[in-house]
Amino acid sequence: MMQSATGEVDDAGGNNVPQLLVSVQDWPEAIAAIDANVDLLDFKSPSRGPLAPVSPTLWQRAACQMGTGTHAGSSNVPRLSAALGETDQARDVAASVPSEFAYAKVGPSGCGSRAELIRLWDQIRNDLSPHTQLVAVAYADHQAARCLPWDQVLMAALHAGMTRFLVDTFDKTSASSIQLLGWHGMARLHQRSRQAGIRWMAAGRLKLTDVMGFARHDCLPDGFGVRGDVCGGNRVRPIDRQRVDRWRRQVALCRNENP
Numbered sequence: 701m702m703q704s705a706t707g708e709v710d711d712a713g714g715n716n717v718p719q720l721l722v723s724v725q726d727w728p729e730a731i732a733a734i735d736a737n738v739d740l741l742d743f744k745s746p747s748r749g750p751l752a753p754v755s756p757t758l759w760q761r762a763a764c765q766m767g768t769g770t771h772a773g774s775s776n777v778p779r780l781s782a783a784l785g786e787t788d789q790a791r792d793v794a795a796s797v798p799s800e801f802a803y804a805k806v807g808p809s810g811c812g813s814r815a816e817l818i819r820l821w822d823q824i825r826n827d828l829s830p831h832t833q834l835v836a837v838a839y840a841d842h843q844a845a846r847c848l849p850w851d852q853v854l855m856a857a858l859h860a861g862m863t864r865f866l867v868d869t870f871d872k873t874s875a876s877s878i879q880l881l882g883w884h885g886m887a888r889l890h891q892r893s894r895q896a897g898i899r900w901m902a903a904g905r906l907k908l909t910d911v912m913g914f915a916r917h918d919c920l921p922d923g924f925g926v927r928g929d930v931c932g933g934n935r936v937r938p939i940d941r942q943r944v945d946r947w948r949r950q951v952a953l954c955r956n957e958n959p
């Protein structure tokens with residue numbers, strides 16, 4: 701078992717990083733992702749926004765089947781993650797997230813100050829089970845989302861005692877997080893997260909070919925989050941199992957090259 705700078709034990713097993721998170725919108729997609737051995741199964745409704753929630757019924761189903769590790773036919777038990785939506789929507793649904801979920805994420809759009817963001821996180825954390833960790837989300841296109849840039853979200857997360865940080869994009873029709881921040885920005889983000897002892901995950905219209913770019917620029921995150929690229933570019937279409945397999949192999953390659 702590996703312990704992070706924040707004292708957290710790596711529950712995925714030793715230096716098994718980076719990990720792969722795949723966002724799914726229904727149960728057939730969840731089964732495909734589980735069978736492809738993803739590390740994190742993230743429930744999200746991609747046609748309704750960057751971090752829109754699925755119905756609580758689907759959360760319950762996942763909790764029942766995965767919480768007990770009884771998904772028939774697969775030995776893989778990924779950890780569960782719930783996208784809660786942006787601000788008010790997240791406030792409405794947070795209390796319905798089953799305690800079997802390891803992580804939840806709230807979109808920060810419209811939170812233009814650190815105080816506002818921390819108030820939102822406090823409200824959501826209050827409604828989540830103590831077993832569910834809230835992940836701080838920054839949008840690389842923060843101007844489009846009318847929220848704070850990533851470095852200020854990271855500092856706020858540190859202040860609020862959060863230990864996980866996701867960089868994503870708000871506008872899913874435009875640039876990727878890499879195009880928005882550049883490799884220089886990604887390297888800074890990586891360095892600042894490491895200094896802060898916060899685990900970070902890269903997302904935001906990433907492509908399979910980007911994975912090795914992170915390795916080349918010496919800024920491999922603790923995880924990659926993907927949806928659009930495993931759907932063949934259109935994130936509202938169903939995920940393609942072969943594409944998930946390719947992502948899993950590529951991420952595994954990083955693991956082997958960065959022991």
Ligand SMILES: O=C[C@H](O)COP(=O)(O)O
Nearest residue numbers: 723904905925926927928
């Ligand atoms: O949390 C990860 C997101 O679902 C990424 O979605 P995307 O790859 O379509 O930008």
